[in-house]
Amino acid sequence: MGIITSVLIGIIAGWIAEKVMNSSGGLFTNLIVGVLGGIIGRWVAGLLSLDYIGTDFVDQLVVSACGAVILLAVWRTVMGRKKA
Numbered sequence: 001m002g003i004i005t006s007v008l009i010g011i012i013a014g015w016i017a018e019k020v021m022n023s024s025g026g027l028f029t030n031l032i033v034g035v036l037g038g039i040i041g042r043w044v045a046g047l048l049s050l051d052y053i054g055t056d057f058v059d060q061l062v063v064s065a066c067g068a069v070i071l072l073a074v075w076r077t078v079m080g081r082k083k084a
Helices: 003-020 027-047 057-079
Strands: none
Touching (some): 027 057
């Protein structure tokens, strides 16, 4: 997969996670969350023996978005919610 495709998947996955977790971040934050989410999602898929997940755009997007949601959930648990 090319770097441009990876960046695009990272941005979209971070945006999806942002909407699911009801948080806010910018384009760069979404990219970082999405890329790290891709790493986490692939690791979790391996632990669950989900070997049928392919290298298609949609497969990678789903795995990255799920990993990004996990990342944001863990981040909130560790850091806590800030009071407004």
